[in-house]
Amino acid sequence: MIKKLYIKSNPSVKEKWLNLLMQEGIREESTLDETYGYYNDEDELIATASRYQNVIKCVAVDSTYQGGSLFNEIISHVMNQNVQEGFFKHYVYTKPGCKKGFEYLGFHEIESVDHTLVFMEKAITGFDVFIKNLESLNQNAPNTAAIVMNANPFTLGHQFLVEKAASESKYVYVFVLSEEMSAFKAAQRIELVRQGTAHLKNVKVLPTENYMVSSATFPSYFLKEDDDVTFVQARLDARVFAHHIAPALNITKRYVGSEPFSNATNIYNEALQEEFKGKLDLEIVNRIGNEESIISATKVRSLLAEENLDAVRHFVPETTFAFFISEEGRQVIAALKGA
Numbered sequence: 358m359i360k361k362l363y364i365k366s367n368p369s370v371k372e373k374w375l376n377l378l379m380q381e382g383i384r385e386e387s388t389l390d391e392t393y394g395y396y397n398d399e400d401e402l403i404a405t406a407s408r409y410q411n412v413i414k415c416v417a418v419d420s421t422y423q424g425g426s427l428f429n430e431i432i433s434h435v436m437n438q439n440v441q442e443g444f445f446k447h448y449v450y451t452k453p454g455c456k457k458g459f460e461y462l463g464f465h466e467i468e469s470v471d472h473t474l475v476f477m478e479k480a481i482t483g484f485d486v487f488i489k490n491l492e493s494l495n496q497n498a499p500n501t502a503a504i505v506m507n508a509n510p511f512t513l514g515h516q517f518l519v520e521k522a523a524s525e526s527k528y529v530y531v532f533v534l535s536e537e538m539s540a541f542k543a544a545q546r547i548e549l550v551r552q553g554t555a556h557l558k559n560v561k562v563l564p565t566e567n568y569m570v571s572s573a574t575f576p577s578y579f580l581k582e583d584d585d586v587t588f589v590q591a592r593l594d595a596r597v598f599a600h601h602i603a604p605a606l607n608i609t610k611r612y613v614g615s616e617p618f619s620n621a622t623n624i625y626n627e628a629l630q631e632e633f634k635g636k637l638d639l640e641i642v643n644r645i646g647n648e649e650s651i652i653s654a655t656k657v658r659s660l661l662a663e664e665n666l667d668a669v670r671h672f673v674p675e676t677t678f679a680f681f682i683s684e685e686g687r688q689v690i691a692a693l694k695g696a
Contacts, residue, residue, distance in 0.1 A: 364389075381420065393406055406432055408439060410442075411444035436479070452474065460477075467484050469596075496527075503603070504531045510549055517642075521642055529559060592631075614644055656672065666678075666682070
């Protein structure tokens with residue numbers, strides 16, 4: 358029998374869930390919307406799977422019961438829940454050893470990282486359609502560049518990076534992460550980027566949809582303790598980009614911003630550089646500002662939470678500031694204050 362597991366409110370259930378994950382060599386993942394478990398006739402938890410939005414996570418089947426129908430049943434149940442929540446595309450990051458099980462359920466591989474993970478989806482209009490849509494936007498321009506950003510929110514630092522790329526390239530595609538994990542909605546972030554780059558006629562702003570990785574949806578639960586999650590994430594992102602997205606748009610260079618105070622970002626940039634060798638150029642651009650007033654989205658969010666709009670004004674374009682003083686922007690500020 359499949360039941361919903363209330364792991365946040367029921368310590369006993371959570372303990373059994375954690376034991377099953379540990380038994381199968383899977384780490385706990387904190388970013389989960391719902392978790393389900395399959396119980397046998399002795400009321401023992403023998404299989405589990407979770408979901409965050411339409412990403413399937415924390416899949417484990419007791420080794421005693423592997424090879425039967427439990428895997429199919431628990432994954433099918435989670436996919437049905439996805440559909441009930443309005444999601445008609447399903448994604449999973451899984452171990453290579455689980456790939457065939459997901460293929461049996463209609464999943465297709467998008468990209469993989471050696472013997473560490475496989476990124477898969479099940480969708481009627483999925484990655485192939487995404488790539489074809491990109492191909493239809495191809496400007497066939499030489500010296501085409503790209504930037505991938507969260508823009509949470511869009512700052513003068515982001516604007517500087519785009520302006521630099523635009524001045525050095527024939528055409529620039531700016532991809533804005535589509536995930537919803539912030540007080541700033543994806544639609545708001547992409548609109549702020551579009552407004553803040555409207556003066557650059559050789560720039561096109563696009564959503565990443567589900568195909569460029571972020572830490573919120575990257576399931577580190579199945580990685581070994583000694584694996585560097587950031588490095589693996591960067592390699593997956595780099596491979597999806599270099600093998601699929603860049604060819605679709607004739608992209609030959611990617612710009613990224615440096616992060617003097619974030620070791621994780623430095624690791625990410627190093628991984629991109631390694632994966633791009635022989636395929637794409639990577640330019641790491643130093644952030645504008647100094648140690649006392651470095652421009653970052655994190656700093657802007659902090660100032661907004663303090664309602665220090667006077668200070669915020671020095672870190673964002675006028676288009677972003679205009680949003681903050683709008684009714685919609687005030688709702689975002691209220692959410693940041695309550696976070």
